[in-house]
Amino acid sequence: MRDVAGVAGVSLSTVSRVITGSVPVKPELAQRVRDAVELLGYRPDATASSLRRADRVSLTIGLVFEDVANAFFQAVYRSVEDVARTRGVLTIVGSSDEDPDRERELTQAFLGRRVDGLVIAPAGRDQSYLTRDREAGVALVFVDRPPGFIDADVVMSDNAGGARDGVAHLLAAGHRRIAFLGDAESTFTARERLAGYRAALAEAGVPHDPALVRMGVRHPAEAGDAAAAMLAGTAPPTAFFTARNTITVGVVYRLRSLGLQRSIALMGFDDLELADLVEPGISVVAQDPSGMGTVAANRLFDRIDGAAGAYDRIILPTRIVPRGSGEISPAPG
Amino acid sequence: MRDVAGVAGVSLSTVSRVITGSVPVKPELAQRVRDAVELLGYRPDATASSLRRADRVSLTIGLVFEDVANAFFQAVYRSVEDVARTRGVLTIVGSSDEDPDRERELTQAFLGRRVDGLVIAPAGRDQSYLTRDREAGVALVFVDRPPGFIDADVVMSDNAGGARDGVAHLLAAGHRRIAFLGDAESTFTARERLAGYRAALAEAGVPHDPALVRMGVRHPAEAGDAAAAMLAGTAPPTAFFTARNTITVGVVYRLRSLGLQRSIALMGFDDLELADLVEPGISVVAQDPSGMGTVAANRLFDRIDGAAGAYDRIILPTRIVPRGSGEISPAPG
DNA sequence: CTGAAAGCGCTTACAG
DNA sequence: CTGAAAGCGCTTACAG
Numbered sequence: 001m002r003d004v005a006g007v008a009g010v011s012l013s014t015v016s017r018v019i020t021g022s023v024p025v026k027p028e029l030a031q032r033v034r035d036a037v038e039l040l041g042y043r044p045d046a047t048a049s050s051l052r053r054a055d056r057v058s059l060t061i062g063l064v065f066e067d068v069a070n071a072f073f074q075a076v077y078r079s080v081e082d083v084a085r086t087r088g089v090l091t092i093v094g095s096s097d098e099d100p101d102r103e104r105e106l107t108q109a110f111l112g113r114r115v116d117g118l119v120i121a122p123a124g125r126d127q128s129y130l131t132r133d134r135e136a137g138v139a140l141v142f143v144d145r146p147p148g149f150i151d152a153d154v155v156m157s158d159n160a161g162g163a164r165d166g167v168a169h170l171l172a173a174g175h176r177r178i179a180f181l182g183d184a185e186s187t188f189t190a191r192e193r194l195a196g197y198r199a200a201l202a203e204a205g206v207p208h209d210p211a212l213v214r215m216g217v218r219h220p221a222e223a224g225d226a227a228a229a230m231l232a233g234t235a236p237p238t239a240f241f242t243a244r245n246t247i248t249v250g251v252v253y254r255l256r257s258l259g260l261q262r263s264i265a266l267m268g269f270d271d272l273e274l275a276d277l278v279e280p281g282i283s284v285v286a287q288d289p290s291g292m293g294t295v296a297a298n299r300l301f302d303r304i305d306g307a308a309g310a311y312d313r314i315i316l317p318t319r320i321v322p323r324g325s326g327e328i329s330p331a332p333g
Numbered sequence: 334m335r336d337v338a339g340v341a342g343v344s345l346s347t348v349s350r351v352i353t354g355s356v357p358v359k360p361e362l363a364q365r366v367r368d369a370v371e372l373l374g375y376r377p378d379a380t381a382s383s384l385r386r387a388d389r390v391s392l393t394i395g396l397v398f399e400d401v402a403n404a405f406f407q408a409v410y411r412s413v414e415d416v417a418r419t420r421g422v423l424t425i426v427g428s429s430d431e432d433p434d435r436e437r438e439l440t441q442a443f444l445g446r447r448v449d450g451l452v453i454a455p456a457g458r459d460q461s462y463l464t465r466d467r468e469a470g471v472a473l474v475f476v477d478r479p480p481g482f483i484d485a486d487v488v489m490s491d492n493a494g495g496a497r498d499g500v501a502h503l504l505a506a507g508h509r510r511i512a513f514l515g516d517a518e519s520t521f522t523a524r525e526r527l528a529g530y531r532a533a534l535a536e537a538g539v540p541h542d543p544a545l546v547r548m549g550v551r552h553p554a555e556a557g558d559a560a561a562a563m564l565a566g567t568a569p570p571t572a573f574f575t576a577r578n579t580i581t582v583g584v585v586y587r588l589r590s591l592g593l594q595r596s597i598a599l600m601g602f603d604d605l606e607l608a609d610l611v612e613p614g615i616s617v618v619a620q621d622p623s624g625m626g627t628v629a630a631n632r633l634f635d636r637i638d639g640a641a642g643a644y645d646r647i648i649l650p651t652r653i654v655p656r657g658s659g660e661i662s663p664a665p666g
Numbered sequence: 667c668t669g670a671a672a673g674c675g676c677t678t679a680c681a682g
Numbered sequence: 683c684t685g686a687a688a689g690c691g692c693t694t695a696c697a698g
Binding site for chain 2: 690691692693694
Binding site: 343344345346347350356357358359362381383384385386389 | 667668669670673674675676
């Protein structure tokens, strides 16, 4: 910047004014500055700029997800990025891999870069470590799951309601022995979906069989093994409710290798690509990740812009997508 | 930081030394500093730090992709992030949406944040605008496609070779009328894959029919329409080579709605999730996006660490994954 | 081992 | 409308 000022024959202040466009500058001088910028290939240093600005805004936000490689979070990310882009704000992302320490580490790293706000899908159960930062002006929005020990805006799917609807869908097809395969019980969404499953059974007056519930399942292979074990039991299920997309994939593969994909019903939580090309098509309870991202981003920028007011818990509805696997009736007998 | 120094009763220099761990500090003072940090909830400002450091390192790298939501780039991203993480480096990403202006805009934004390096899947044909920045010390690695008007490290798939192998696979099944559906000709990968297609036909002595080649196809719907139009023609193809994952998806849907998925062969470039659950399974020429990300990240950090030497063009091999659709023989006649 | 001072690249009152 | 000076939160020679 000093070089630019030298070449253009003006003061640093003037260069700054031309670049930020904050204050009118005589056209002739402005042109000289622009020529010098061009000539020298000068790039303004955004970090130095934010250091001195009165508002201390960095025009950067951070996203902490479970796994950027998961299609669900990817869709959330993309819609947040789209909103951020319209405001000239850059987005930093990271994957916590469901590890609370990693979540905190990433968050600190983002905070160290002085992000204006954070969108977090919490891995740990305690986010009180962010209290100080919020007081310092960092905006906070949680997605997919609520935070612990800190009150904040959160936008998530209707996990319990969606699972209840999905299980009710299987009950309507005549199933009474419906298995539930879910993620670790320490995960909020897994608990909620399990609650929805139980609610649906209770409403239908179907007794709850603990042998048909398996938690702590995560990767496709584990899910497949868990499903196979249940099917080999003495009172096997006639339908599966898989509470997470990776679990759904595992069970679909396994049913297929057992040749049972047309006789055992399956309903998954969260949608999958190509789910309608498989035979039978995979019926799911679909979430709205893009909607989640958009809502979260808008709320975040409202807070960054200084919106006060109580924190909201925004629940996004889910939607049943029947494609075949969830409409299979139980074998007679 | 000043507050920390005040509370701990030491100088700013000492606080800095404790935090960076650059120079030994008497344990007792160090402890006082750590207590003050804890008490005040102090977060070191990484941007201010990098501003003053001798090496001016920001511990941040930027990735410019076509679309973060594409499974291919997602895998590249994830493996770059994994490498960066081991070095305590943060990763910023953005989608160019195949728009050269957007590519440049994003790149400038990253450079303005003083990233240490950039991994770019170029959208435009001219990246010479980065020459100055590289001279200024920014490391540059291109992925998926080579840059234009600037020499740099690039890591990409063997596009031509992979397409040639894929088409040869269809030829081996007996096909002579093989259609090619590709992205805009302005895209490097599309041109290379087309060249591979032509090479395979030439090697087999099969005449090249321009009516069987359609470029500029991108989204699933367009791809489906293009395929349907060819099939309705006077001399329809007996097989399709789809040069991009979104195109493959579109053609699979269309063949299925036409009831032709078991009579028309299909081979796609780039793999798809659940491709083996569809019937018939979707045969593809698979790339290695994780490998691409790892290789690119390692090269980038080598350059950031000051590695000199000529720029490399690293070509990653592709691999044929037969799953059914590519092994369908042409109908007799 | 520790502190006082200078300065990284910028923005912002303050004068003019 | 423009320039000289101060200062954002840090690190780094320089003395001691």
